[in-house]
Amino acid sequence: KAGVTQTPRYLIKTRGQQVTLSCSPISGHRSVSWYQQTPGQGLQFLFEYFSETQRNKGNFPGRFSGRQFSNSRSEMNVSTLELGDSALYLCASNDGRGYETQYFGPGTRLLVL
């Protein structure tokens, strides 16, 4: 099976812009979670989607949003970008039915100038 894929791999944006990142889970996986990784804060949970519904949300401002499509692919959107949003954004998938291994994608590296 193909692994978790994320596009694009790299992005450069300027403050105030918005950005959309995409994640395709492993085939058959219905849960997609998003994490932000920064040198200072480490890995922090953003949100989790299962069957097109947000089941779980971390402590991030409303500028961070996401959605999931019927094929389980997920997108996350960040509006009104700030310098502090520069990070590696990782998504992970599993079948969502139990507390099983989460499989991570390679990440999207976002740089906000």
Next chain:
Amino acid sequence: KQEVTQIPAALSVPEGENLVLNCSFTDSAIYNLQWFRQDPGKGLTSLLLIQSSQREQTSGRLNASLDKSSGRSTLYIAASQPGDSATYLCAVGEEQGGSEKLVFGKGTKLTVNP
């Protein structure tokens, strides 16, 4: 609020040495604990998953243990190799909103010198 701590933050060892990485967590109400490896600029690779009812898991040269009551886990790497050089992350899975979220430690950066 769950807090996960990994000690040491960095470790440098000669090739062939056996080593132990430590992870501690403050709230024992976890469902599982996962160890991941992250290479520079890359995503996370899952190494071992220990369910809360288990005490340890083994995969090749890796062995992870879990003591939920004391809030500790260790990752043992036998006969280390230069290819083991990476950052090792510990994450506890806990329930929130009816599903699971992972809470990560800051990682231990391991360098294995040839």
